[in-house]
Amino acid sequence: xxxxxxxxxxxxxxxxxxxxxxxxxxxxxxxxxxxxxxxxxxxxxxxxxxxxxxxxxxxxxxxxxxxxxxxxxxxxxxxxxxxxxxxxxxxxxxxxxxxxxxxxxxxxxxxxxxxxxxxxxxxxxxxxxxxxxxxxxxxxxxxxxxxxxxxxxxxxxxxxxxxxxxxxxxxxxxxxxxxxxxxxxxxxxxxxxxxxxxxxxxxxxxxxxxxxxxxxxxxxxxxxxxxxxxxxxxxxxxxxxxxxxxxxxxxxxxxxxxxxxx
Amino acid sequence: xxxxxxxxxxxxxxxxxxxxxxxxxxxxxxxxxxxxxxxxxxxxxxxxxxxxxxxxxxxxxxxxxxxxxxxxxxxxxxxxxxxxxxxxxxxxxxxxxxxxxxxxxxxxxxxxxxxxxxxxxxxxxxxxxxxxxxxxxxxxxxxxxxxxxxxxxxxxxxxxxxxxxxxxxxxxxxxxxxxxxxxxxxxxxxxxxxxxxxxxxxxxxxxxxxxxxxxxxxxxxxxxxxxxxxxxxxxxxxxxxxxxxxxxxxxxx
Numbered sequence: 001x002x003x004x005x006x007x008x009x010x011x012x013x014x015x016x017x018x019x020x021x022x023x024x025x026x027x028x029x030x031x032x033x034x035x036x037x038x039x040x041x042x043x044x045x046x047x048x049x050x051x052x053x054x055x056x057x058x059x060x061x062x063x064x065x066x067x068x069x070x071x072x073x074x075x076x077x078x079x080x081x082x083x084x085x086x087x088x089x090x091x092x093x094x095x096x097x098x099x100x101x102x103x104x105x106x107x108x109x110x111x112x113x114x115x116x117x118x119x120x121x122x123x124x125x126x127x128x129x130x131x132x133x134x135x136x137x138x139x140x141x142x143x144x145x146x147x148x149x150x151x152x153x154x155x156x157x158x159x160x161x162x163x164x165x166x167x168x169x170x171x172x173x174x175x176x177x178x179x180x181x182x183x184x185x186x187x188x189x190x191x192x193x194x195x196x197x198x199x200x201x202x203x204x205x206x207x208x209x210x211x212x213x214x215x216x217x218x219x220x221x222x223x224x225x226x227x228x229x230x231x232x233x234x235x236x237x238x239x240x241x242x243x244x245x246x247x248x249x250x251x252x253x254x255x256x257x258x259x260x261x262x
Numbered sequence: 263x264x265x266x267x268x269x270x271x272x273x274x275x276x277x278x279x280x281x282x283x284x285x286x287x288x289x290x291x292x293x294x295x296x297x298x299x300x301x302x303x304x305x306x307x308x309x310x311x312x313x314x315x316x317x318x319x320x321x322x323x324x325x326x327x328x329x330x331x332x333x334x335x336x337x338x339x340x341x342x343x344x345x346x347x348x349x350x351x352x353x354x355x356x357x358x359x360x361x362x363x364x365x366x367x368x369x370x371x372x373x374x375x376x377x378x379x380x381x382x383x384x385x386x387x388x389x390x391x392x393x394x395x396x397x398x399x400x401x402x403x404x405x406x407x408x409x410x411x412x413x414x415x416x417x418x419x420x421x422x423x424x425x426x427x428x429x430x431x432x433x434x435x436x437x438x439x440x441x442x443x444x445x446x447x448x449x450x451x452x453x454x455x456x457x458x459x460x461x462x463x464x465x466x467x468x469x470x471x472x473x474x475x476x477x478x479x480x481x482x483x484x485x486x487x488x489x490x491x492x493x494x495x496x497x498x499x500x501x502x503x504x505x506x507x508x509x510x511x512x513x514x515x
Contacts, residue, residue: 060416062412079415080415080418081418082416082417082418084416085416085417086412086413086416090407090409092412094410094413094428094431094432095510095511096434096508096510097431105417106417135506135510136510155417
Protein backbone atom coordinates (compact mmCIF):
# COMPACT_ATOMS: atom_id res chain seq x y z
CA UNK A 1 0.00 0.00 0.00
CA UNK A 2 2.87 2.36 0.58
CA UNK A 3 3.32 4.39 -2.51
CA UNK A 4 3.63 8.07 -3.11
CA UNK A 5 0.96 8.01 -5.81
CA UNK A 6 -1.80 7.52 -3.25
CA UNK A 7 -4.36 10.30 -2.95
CA UNK A 8 -3.80 10.57 0.79
CA UNK A 9 -0.30 9.95 1.96
CA UNK A 10 0.64 10.04 5.65
CA UNK A 11 4.25 9.23 6.53
CA UNK A 12 5.80 9.08 9.97
CA UNK A 13 3.18 11.37 11.38
CA UNK A 14 3.56 12.38 15.03
CA UNK A 15 1.23 14.53 17.04
CA UNK A 16 1.54 15.78 20.58
CA UNK A 17 -0.47 18.35 22.48
CA UNK A 18 0.66 20.52 25.39
CA UNK A 19 -0.24 18.78 28.65
CA UNK A 20 -1.67 20.20 31.86
CA UNK A 21 1.71 20.83 33.46
CA UNK A 22 3.89 23.47 31.83
CA UNK A 23 6.33 21.99 29.36
CA UNK A 24 4.60 18.63 29.41
CA UNK A 25 3.71 17.04 26.08
CA UNK A 26 1.00 14.44 25.59
CA UNK A 27 1.82 12.14 22.70
CA UNK A 28 -1.27 11.16 20.78
CA UNK A 29 0.08 9.85 17.50
CA UNK A 30 3.40 8.15 17.02
CA UNK A 31 4.87 7.33 13.63
CA UNK A 32 1.58 6.82 11.81
CA UNK A 33 1.74 5.64 8.21
CA UNK A 34 -1.34 5.55 6.05
CA UNK A 35 -2.15 5.62 2.35
CA UNK A 36 -5.55 5.94 0.79
CA UNK A 37 -6.14 5.59 -2.96
CA UNK A 38 -8.64 7.61 -4.92
CA UNK A 39 -12.08 6.04 -4.81
CA UNK A 40 -11.22 3.84 -1.86
CA UNK A 41 -13.43 3.42 1.21
CA UNK A 42 -11.15 3.19 4.24
CA UNK A 43 -12.28 2.82 7.83
CA UNK A 44 -10.05 3.70 10.76
CA UNK A 45 -10.85 1.87 14.00
CA UNK A 46 -9.20 1.87 17.37
CA UNK A 47 -9.92 2.04 21.08
CA UNK A 48 -11.75 5.17 22.17
CA UNK A 49 -9.49 8.11 22.84
CA UNK A 50 -6.65 6.55 20.86
CA UNK A 51 -6.24 9.48 18.50
CA UNK A 52 -8.00 8.27 15.36
CA UNK A 53 -10.08 11.42 15.34
CA UNK A 54 -6.91 13.49 15.75
CA UNK A 55 -5.45 11.75 12.72
CA UNK A 56 -8.54 12.56 10.65
CA UNK A 57 -8.38 16.19 11.78
CA UNK A 58 -4.76 16.37 10.65
CA UNK A 59 -5.59 14.92 7.24
CA UNK A 60 -8.56 17.28 7.04
CA UNK A 61 -6.36 20.29 7.78
CA UNK A 62 -7.82 21.32 11.14
CA UNK A 63 -4.76 20.24 13.14
CA UNK A 64 -1.11 20.43 12.12
CA UNK A 65 1.07 17.36 12.56
CA UNK A 66 3.96 17.77 15.00
CA UNK A 67 6.31 15.78 12.83
CA UNK A 68 6.13 13.84 9.61
CA UNK A 69 4.57 14.29 6.24
CA UNK A 70 0.90 14.58 5.34
CA UNK A 71 0.12 15.05 1.65
CA UNK A 72 -3.20 14.97 -0.14
CA UNK A 73 -3.33 14.92 -3.94
CA UNK A 74 0.41 15.52 -3.96
CA UNK A 75 0.40 18.72 -1.92
CA UNK A 76 1.11 19.18 1.79
CA UNK A 77 -2.01 19.87 3.84
CA UNK A 78 -2.12 23.48 5.05
CA UNK A 79 -5.65 23.82 6.31
CA UNK A 80 -9.09 22.70 5.21
CA UNK A 81 -9.93 22.51 1.51
CA UNK A 82 -13.37 22.69 -0.17
CA UNK A 83 -12.48 19.71 -2.36
CA UNK A 84 -12.32 17.56 0.76
CA UNK A 85 -15.19 17.94 3.20
CA UNK A 86 -15.32 16.87 6.82
CA UNK A 87 -18.50 15.32 8.23
CA UNK A 88 -18.55 15.95 11.95
CA UNK A 89 -19.61 13.62 14.73
CA UNK A 90 -21.47 16.40 16.53
CA UNK A 91 -23.20 17.44 13.29
CA UNK A 92 -22.05 20.59 11.52
CA UNK A 93 -25.34 21.37 9.79
CA UNK A 94 -26.19 25.06 10.29
CA UNK A 95 -29.35 25.32 12.42
CA UNK A 96 -30.26 28.75 11.04
CA UNK A 97 -30.56 27.47 7.46
CA UNK A 98 -33.19 25.21 5.92
CA UNK A 99 -32.29 21.80 4.51
CA UNK A 100 -31.94 23.15 0.97
CA UNK A 101 -29.97 26.21 2.11
CA UNK A 102 -27.61 23.94 4.04
CA UNK A 103 -27.06 21.65 1.08
CA UNK A 104 -26.47 24.65 -1.17
CA UNK A 105 -24.03 26.22 1.29
CA UNK A 106 -20.90 25.28 -0.65
CA UNK A 107 -22.37 26.37 -3.99
CA UNK A 108 -22.70 30.11 -3.47
CA UNK A 109 -20.35 30.96 -6.32
CA UNK A 110 -22.33 28.88 -8.83
CA UNK A 111 -25.19 30.22 -10.96
CA UNK A 112 -28.58 29.98 -9.25
CA UNK A 113 -29.93 27.46 -11.72
CA UNK A 114 -27.04 25.02 -11.36
CA UNK A 115 -27.22 25.42 -7.61
CA UNK A 116 -30.88 24.57 -7.51
CA UNK A 117 -30.36 21.57 -9.75
CA UNK A 118 -27.55 20.15 -7.63
CA UNK A 119 -29.42 20.75 -4.39
CA UNK A 120 -32.49 18.95 -5.68
CA UNK A 121 -30.39 16.08 -6.98
CA UNK A 122 -28.69 15.49 -3.65
CA UNK A 123 -31.82 16.01 -1.57
CA UNK A 124 -33.30 13.15 -3.55
CA UNK A 125 -30.18 11.03 -3.24
CA UNK A 126 -30.19 11.18 0.55
CA UNK A 127 -33.95 10.67 0.69
CA UNK A 128 -34.98 14.05 2.08
CA UNK A 129 -37.36 15.25 -0.62
CA UNK A 130 -40.32 16.93 1.02
CA UNK A 131 -38.05 18.38 3.71
CA UNK A 132 -36.45 21.12 1.58
CA UNK A 133 -37.87 23.95 3.67
CA UNK A 134 -37.47 22.24 7.05
CA UNK A 135 -35.04 23.47 9.65
CA UNK A 136 -32.54 21.05 11.24
CA UNK A 137 -34.26 21.27 14.62
CA UNK A 138 -37.34 19.73 12.98
CA UNK A 139 -35.35 16.71 11.75
CA UNK A 140 -34.16 13.55 13.47
CA UNK A 141 -30.47 12.93 14.11
CA UNK A 142 -30.21 10.59 11.14
CA UNK A 143 -31.82 13.11 8.81
CA UNK A 144 -29.40 15.80 9.97
CA UNK A 145 -26.45 13.55 9.16
CA UNK A 146 -27.95 13.01 5.69
CA UNK A 147 -28.10 16.77 5.22
CA UNK A 148 -24.44 17.04 6.13
CA UNK A 149 -23.44 14.28 3.73
CA UNK A 150 -25.56 15.83 0.97
CA UNK A 151 -23.96 19.22 1.63
CA UNK A 152 -20.51 17.71 1.08
CA UNK A 153 -21.59 15.87 -2.08
CA UNK A 154 -23.39 18.88 -3.55
CA UNK A 155 -20.21 20.94 -3.24
CA UNK A 156 -18.60 18.25 -5.38
CA UNK A 157 -16.07 17.22 -2.76
CA UNK A 158 -13.73 14.49 -4.00
CA UNK A 159 -13.05 13.19 -0.53
CA UNK A 160 -15.29 12.85 2.51
CA UNK A 161 -13.70 12.66 5.93
CA UNK A 162 -16.24 11.18 8.29
CA UNK A 163 -15.59 11.34 12.03
CA UNK A 164 -17.90 8.82 13.74
CA UNK A 165 -20.80 10.32 11.81
CA UNK A 166 -23.31 7.71 12.98
CA UNK A 167 -22.09 7.55 16.58
CA UNK A 168 -25.02 9.49 18.03
CA UNK A 169 -27.73 7.64 16.10
CA UNK A 170 -29.95 4.82 17.31
CA UNK A 171 -29.25 1.25 16.17
CA UNK A 172 -31.78 0.94 13.35
CA UNK A 173 -30.99 4.36 11.92
CA UNK A 174 -27.31 3.48 11.99
CA UNK A 175 -27.90 0.28 9.99
CA UNK A 176 -29.96 2.21 7.43
CA UNK A 177 -27.35 4.97 7.16
CA UNK A 178 -24.62 2.42 6.46
CA UNK A 179 -26.59 0.90 3.59
CA UNK A 180 -27.32 4.34 2.18
CA UNK A 181 -23.72 5.48 2.52
CA UNK A 182 -22.54 2.44 0.51
CA UNK A 183 -25.14 3.18 -2.15
CA UNK A 184 -24.07 6.84 -2.35
CA UNK A 185 -20.38 5.94 -2.41
CA UNK A 186 -20.93 3.48 -5.25
CA UNK A 187 -22.94 6.04 -7.23
CA UNK A 188 -20.56 8.96 -6.64
CA UNK A 189 -17.12 7.30 -6.72
CA UNK A 190 -15.80 9.44 -3.90
CA UNK A 191 -12.92 8.65 -1.61
CA UNK A 192 -14.09 8.01 1.94
CA UNK A 193 -12.05 7.99 5.12
CA UNK A 194 -14.36 6.95 7.91
CA UNK A 195 -13.37 6.92 11.59
CA UNK A 196 -15.35 4.72 13.95
CA UNK A 197 -14.93 2.77 17.15
CA UNK A 198 -17.47 0.23 15.92
CA UNK A 199 -15.62 -2.74 14.42
CA UNK A 200 -18.72 -4.29 12.87
CA UNK A 201 -19.52 -1.00 11.20
CA UNK A 202 -15.99 -0.81 9.77
CA UNK A 203 -16.16 -4.32 8.33
CA UNK A 204 -19.59 -3.72 6.82
CA UNK A 205 -18.46 -0.55 5.09
CA UNK A 206 -14.81 -0.54 4.15
CA UNK A 207 -12.55 -1.83 1.42
CA UNK A 208 -9.84 -1.75 4.00
CA UNK A 209 -9.85 -1.34 7.77
CA UNK A 210 -6.94 0.44 9.43
CA UNK A 211 -6.63 -0.71 13.03
CA UNK A 212 -4.92 1.66 15.42
CA UNK A 213 -3.28 0.81 18.71
CA UNK A 214 -3.81 2.40 22.11
CA UNK A 215 -2.32 5.82 22.80
CA UNK A 216 0.18 6.95 21.67
CA UNK A 217 -1.46 5.48 18.62
CA UNK A 218 0.13 4.00 15.58
CA UNK A 219 -1.26 1.76 12.86
CA UNK A 220 -1.31 -1.71 14.36
CA UNK A 221 -2.41 -3.47 11.23
CA UNK A 222 -4.50 -3.12 8.10
CA UNK A 223 -7.18 -5.62 7.18
CA UNK A 224 -8.36 -5.76 3.58
CA UNK A 225 -12.04 -6.65 3.37
CA UNK A 226 -12.44 -8.11 -0.06
CA UNK A 227 -16.11 -9.01 0.09
CA UNK A 228 -18.93 -8.21 -2.37
CA UNK A 229 -21.54 -5.61 -1.42
CA UNK A 230 -24.16 -5.71 -0.03
CA UNK A 231 -22.34 -7.70 2.56
CA UNK A 232 -23.71 -10.82 4.15
CA UNK A 233 -23.13 -10.37 7.87
CA UNK A 234 -23.23 -14.15 8.43
CA UNK A 235 -20.77 -15.08 5.70
CA UNK A 236 -17.51 -16.72 6.77
CA UNK A 237 -15.50 -13.97 5.07
CA UNK A 238 -17.24 -11.24 7.05
CA UNK A 239 -16.90 -13.06 10.36
CA UNK A 240 -13.25 -13.85 9.70
CA UNK A 241 -12.42 -10.19 8.99
CA UNK A 242 -14.34 -9.05 12.03
CA UNK A 243 -12.71 -11.57 14.36
CA UNK A 244 -9.32 -10.72 12.99
CA UNK A 245 -9.79 -7.05 13.95
CA UNK A 246 -11.12 -7.99 17.37
CA UNK A 247 -8.02 -10.12 17.83
CA UNK A 248 -5.70 -7.28 16.79
CA UNK A 249 -7.39 -5.06 19.34
CA UNK A 250 -6.87 -7.67 22.01
CA UNK A 251 -10.43 -8.92 22.33
CA UNK A 252 -11.68 -12.45 21.91
CA UNK A 253 -15.26 -12.24 20.60
CA UNK A 254 -15.98 -15.85 21.42
CA UNK A 255 -14.50 -15.96 24.89
CA UNK A 256 -15.44 -12.37 25.69
CA UNK A 257 -12.19 -11.90 27.63
CA UNK A 258 -9.60 -9.24 27.15
CA UNK A 259 -6.12 -10.30 26.24
CA UNK A 260 -3.02 -8.33 25.56
CA UNK A 261 -3.37 -5.90 22.68
CA UNK A 262 -1.24 -7.59 20.05
CA UNK B 263 -58.79 24.51 29.73
CA UNK B 264 -55.09 25.37 29.92
CA UNK B 265 -55.82 28.58 28.10
CA UNK B 266 -58.49 29.50 30.60
CA UNK B 267 -56.10 28.89 33.48
CA UNK B 268 -53.42 30.98 31.82
CA UNK B 269 -55.83 33.91 31.74
CA UNK B 270 -57.47 33.25 35.08
CA UNK B 271 -54.31 32.92 37.19
CA UNK B 272 -52.62 36.27 36.41
CA UNK B 273 -56.00 38.02 36.47
CA UNK B 274 -56.82 36.79 39.96
CA UNK B 275 -53.35 37.82 41.16
CA UNK B 276 -54.04 41.34 39.86
CA UNK B 277 -57.46 41.48 41.53
CA UNK B 278 -56.07 40.32 44.88
CA UNK B 279 -53.26 42.86 44.58
CA UNK B 280 -55.70 45.73 43.90
CA UNK B 281 -58.04 44.74 46.73
CA UNK B 282 -55.18 44.48 49.24
CA UNK B 283 -53.83 47.81 48.02
CA UNK B 284 -57.24 49.47 48.42
CA UNK B 285 -57.80 48.25 51.98
CA UNK B 286 -54.25 48.96 53.11
CA UNK B 287 -54.63 52.59 52.07
CA UNK B 288 -58.01 52.79 53.82
CA UNK B 289 -56.66 51.14 56.94
CA UNK B 290 -53.65 53.45 57.16
CA UNK B 291 -55.91 56.48 56.85
CA UNK B 292 -53.38 58.12 54.52
CA UNK B 293 -54.75 61.08 52.59
CA UNK B 294 -51.64 61.33 50.39
CA UNK B 295 -51.18 57.83 49.04
CA UNK B 296 -53.93 57.03 46.50
CA UNK B 297 -56.25 54.04 46.29
CA UNK B 298 -56.42 52.18 42.94
CA UNK B 299 -59.60 54.04 42.00
CA UNK B 300 -57.93 57.39 42.63
CA UNK B 301 -55.08 56.32 40.36
CA UNK B 302 -57.54 55.43 37.61
CA UNK B 303 -59.13 58.87 38.03
CA UNK B 304 -55.65 60.39 37.84
CA UNK B 305 -54.96 58.58 34.57
CA UNK B 306 -58.29 59.82 33.21
CA UNK B 307 -57.38 63.38 34.19
CA UNK B 308 -54.06 63.04 32.33
CA UNK B 309 -55.87 61.76 29.24
CA UNK B 310 -58.38 64.62 29.35
CA UNK B 311 -55.60 67.21 29.62
CA UNK B 312 -53.89 65.54 26.64
CA UNK B 313 -50.77 64.97 28.71
CA UNK B 314 -50.64 61.18 28.90
CA UNK B 315 -50.12 60.49 25.21
CA UNK B 316 -47.73 63.41 24.91
CA UNK B 317 -45.57 62.15 27.77
CA UNK B 318 -45.60 58.55 26.57
CA UNK B 319 -44.56 59.63 23.09
CA UNK B 320 -41.79 61.81 24.54
CA UNK B 321 -40.42 58.94 26.62
CA UNK B 322 -40.68 56.40 23.79
CA UNK B 323 -39.00 58.83 21.42
CA UNK B 324 -35.95 59.11 23.69
CA UNK B 325 -35.79 55.37 24.29
CA UNK B 326 -36.06 54.62 20.57
CA UNK B 327 -33.14 56.86 19.68
CA UNK B 328 -30.86 55.85 22.51
CA UNK B 329 -31.65 52.19 22.10
CA UNK B 330 -31.29 52.14 18.33
CA UNK B 331 -27.91 53.85 18.54
CA UNK B 332 -26.88 51.28 21.14
CA UNK B 333 -27.86 48.39 18.85
CA UNK B 334 -26.04 49.98 15.89
CA UNK B 335 -22.86 50.40 17.94
CA UNK B 336 -23.11 47.45 20.32
CA UNK B 337 -23.76 44.56 17.93
CA UNK B 338 -20.88 45.24 15.48
CA UNK B 339 -18.57 46.15 18.36
CA UNK B 340 -19.46 42.95 20.21
CA UNK B 341 -18.92 40.83 17.10
CA UNK B 342 -15.50 42.39 16.54
CA UNK B 343 -14.48 41.99 20.19
CA UNK B 344 -15.68 38.40 20.19
CA UNK B 345 -13.80 37.48 17.04
CA UNK B 346 -10.55 39.46 17.08
CA UNK B 347 -8.44 38.61 20.09
CA UNK B 348 -6.36 41.79 19.82
CA UNK B 349 -9.49 43.97 19.85
CA UNK B 350 -10.73 42.09 22.90
CA UNK B 351 -7.44 42.56 24.72
CA UNK B 352 -7.28 46.24 23.84
CA UNK B 353 -10.86 47.23 24.66
CA UNK B 354 -12.34 44.74 27.10
CA UNK B 355 -10.74 46.15 30.29
CA UNK B 356 -11.99 49.63 29.41
CA UNK B 357 -15.49 48.29 28.77
CA UNK B 358 -15.53 46.40 32.05
CA UNK B 359 -14.54 49.59 33.88
CA UNK B 360 -17.19 51.74 32.20
CA UNK B 361 -19.92 49.13 32.44
CA UNK B 362 -20.57 49.17 36.19
CA UNK B 363 -20.90 52.97 36.31
CA UNK B 364 -24.62 53.57 36.70
CA UNK B 365 -26.19 55.75 33.99
CA UNK B 366 -27.55 57.85 36.88
CA UNK B 367 -23.98 58.76 37.78
CA UNK B 368 -23.57 60.13 34.25
CA UNK B 369 -26.46 62.58 34.59
CA UNK B 370 -24.39 65.59 35.74
CA UNK B 371 -21.85 64.91 32.96
CA UNK B 372 -24.61 64.49 30.39
CA UNK B 373 -26.14 67.84 31.36
CA UNK B 374 -22.74 69.49 31.20
CA UNK B 375 -22.07 68.11 27.72
CA UNK B 376 -25.48 68.25 26.10
CA UNK B 377 -27.50 70.78 28.10
CA UNK B 378 -31.08 70.01 29.08
CA UNK B 379 -32.66 69.16 25.74
CA UNK B 380 -33.39 65.65 24.42
CA UNK B 381 -29.76 64.80 23.70
CA UNK B 382 -28.83 64.20 27.34
CA UNK B 383 -31.48 61.51 28.06
CA UNK B 384 -30.81 59.88 24.67
CA UNK B 385 -27.14 59.74 25.59
CA UNK B 386 -27.94 58.20 28.99
CA UNK B 387 -30.17 55.56 27.42
CA UNK B 388 -27.48 54.80 24.88
CA UNK B 389 -24.92 54.36 27.67
CA UNK B 390 -27.22 52.12 29.67
CA UNK B 391 -28.07 49.78 26.79
CA UNK B 392 -24.86 49.69 24.77
CA UNK B 393 -22.94 47.63 27.35
CA UNK B 394 -25.34 44.70 27.73
CA UNK B 395 -25.67 44.54 23.93
CA UNK B 396 -21.90 44.65 23.38
CA UNK B 397 -21.12 42.11 26.07
CA UNK B 398 -23.80 39.63 24.98
CA UNK B 399 -22.78 39.91 21.31
CA UNK B 400 -19.16 39.36 22.30
CA UNK B 401 -20.00 36.33 24.44
CA UNK B 402 -22.20 34.95 21.67
CA UNK B 403 -19.26 34.87 19.27
CA UNK B 404 -16.86 33.50 21.87
CA UNK B 405 -19.26 30.71 22.82
CA UNK B 406 -20.10 29.80 19.24
CA UNK B 407 -19.85 26.09 18.55
CA UNK B 408 -16.53 25.36 16.89
CA UNK B 409 -18.12 22.87 14.50
CA UNK B 410 -19.96 25.64 12.60
CA UNK B 411 -16.75 27.55 12.14
CA UNK B 412 -14.88 24.46 10.97
CA UNK B 413 -17.62 23.52 8.55
CA UNK B 414 -17.60 27.03 7.08
CA UNK B 415 -13.81 27.09 6.78
CA UNK B 416 -13.96 23.69 5.13
CA UNK B 417 -16.18 25.19 2.41
CA UNK B 418 -13.62 27.95 1.92
CA UNK B 419 -15.75 30.72 3.48
CA UNK B 420 -13.64 33.48 5.00
CA UNK B 421 -13.40 37.22 5.70
CA UNK B 422 -16.61 39.30 5.59
CA UNK B 423 -18.48 36.32 4.13
CA UNK B 424 -17.63 34.28 7.21
CA UNK B 425 -19.06 37.04 9.39
CA UNK B 426 -22.26 37.42 7.41
CA UNK B 427 -23.01 33.78 6.66
CA UNK B 428 -21.83 32.04 9.83
CA UNK B 429 -20.65 34.13 12.77
CA UNK B 430 -23.60 36.54 12.83
CA UNK B 431 -26.34 33.92 12.39
CA UNK B 432 -24.66 31.62 14.91
CA UNK B 433 -24.51 34.44 17.45
CA UNK B 434 -27.94 35.91 16.72
CA UNK B 435 -30.07 34.09 19.31
CA UNK B 436 -27.82 35.24 22.14
CA UNK B 437 -27.55 38.75 20.64
CA UNK B 438 -31.33 39.01 20.67
CA UNK B 439 -31.42 37.97 24.33
CA UNK B 440 -28.92 40.76 25.06
CA UNK B 441 -31.02 43.24 23.10
CA UNK B 442 -34.09 42.24 25.08
CA UNK B 443 -32.35 42.79 28.40
CA UNK B 444 -30.97 46.10 27.14
CA UNK B 445 -34.41 47.36 26.15
CA UNK B 446 -35.65 46.72 29.67
CA UNK B 447 -32.71 48.67 31.06
CA UNK B 448 -33.24 51.48 28.55
CA UNK B 449 -36.84 51.87 29.66
CA UNK B 450 -35.70 51.83 33.28
CA UNK B 451 -33.23 54.60 32.60
CA UNK B 452 -35.42 56.94 30.53
CA UNK B 453 -37.56 57.58 33.57
CA UNK B 454 -34.56 58.37 35.74
CA UNK B 455 -33.12 60.64 33.07
CA UNK B 456 -36.37 62.55 32.66
CA UNK B 457 -36.55 63.22 36.36
CA UNK B 458 -33.62 65.56 36.03
CA UNK B 459 -32.95 66.92 32.61
CA UNK B 460 -36.18 67.57 30.73
CA UNK B 461 -39.73 68.87 31.06
CA UNK B 462 -41.74 66.13 29.40
CA UNK B 463 -42.07 62.35 29.61
CA UNK B 464 -43.29 59.91 32.23
CA UNK B 465 -40.30 60.49 34.51
CA UNK B 466 -40.94 64.21 34.43
CA UNK B 467 -44.61 63.57 35.20
CA UNK B 468 -43.71 61.75 38.40
CA UNK B 469 -41.33 64.41 39.71
CA UNK B 470 -43.58 67.27 38.60
CA UNK B 471 -46.71 65.77 40.19
CA UNK B 472 -44.91 65.46 43.52
CA UNK B 473 -43.33 68.90 43.46
CA UNK B 474 -46.47 70.70 42.29
CA UNK B 475 -48.95 69.92 45.05
CA UNK B 476 -48.06 66.42 46.22
CA UNK B 477 -50.34 64.79 43.62
CA UNK B 478 -49.51 61.20 44.54
CA UNK B 479 -52.39 59.89 42.47
CA UNK B 480 -50.53 61.20 39.41
CA UNK B 481 -47.20 59.89 40.72
CA UNK B 482 -48.61 56.36 40.95
CA UNK B 483 -50.46 56.84 37.64
CA UNK B 484 -47.07 57.55 36.05
CA UNK B 485 -45.60 54.44 37.69
CA UNK B 486 -48.45 52.27 36.42
CA UNK B 487 -48.00 53.56 32.86
CA UNK B 488 -44.26 52.90 33.02
CA UNK B 489 -44.91 49.32 34.10
CA UNK B 490 -47.55 48.67 31.46
CA UNK B 491 -45.46 50.11 28.64
CA UNK B 492 -42.45 48.09 29.84
CA UNK B 493 -44.58 44.96 29.57
CA UNK B 494 -45.67 45.85 26.04
CA UNK B 495 -42.08 46.58 24.96
CA UNK B 496 -40.93 43.20 26.25
CA UNK B 497 -43.78 41.41 24.48
CA UNK B 498 -42.87 43.19 21.25
CA UNK B 499 -39.14 42.47 21.43
CA UNK B 500 -39.87 38.83 22.27
CA UNK B 501 -41.35 38.47 18.81
CA UNK B 502 -37.78 38.54 17.51
CA UNK B 503 -37.18 35.17 19.17
CA UNK B 504 -39.89 33.58 17.07
CA UNK B 505 -38.12 33.86 13.72
CA UNK B 506 -37.12 30.50 12.20
CA UNK B 507 -33.52 31.66 11.83
CA UNK B 508 -33.05 32.00 15.59
CA UNK B 509 -35.58 29.60 17.13
CA UNK B 510 -32.93 26.88 17.39
CA UNK B 511 -31.08 28.94 19.99
CA UNK B 512 -33.79 28.95 22.64
CA UNK B 513 -34.30 25.29 23.51
CA UNK B 514 -37.68 23.59 23.62
CA UNK B 515 -40.25 25.77 25.31
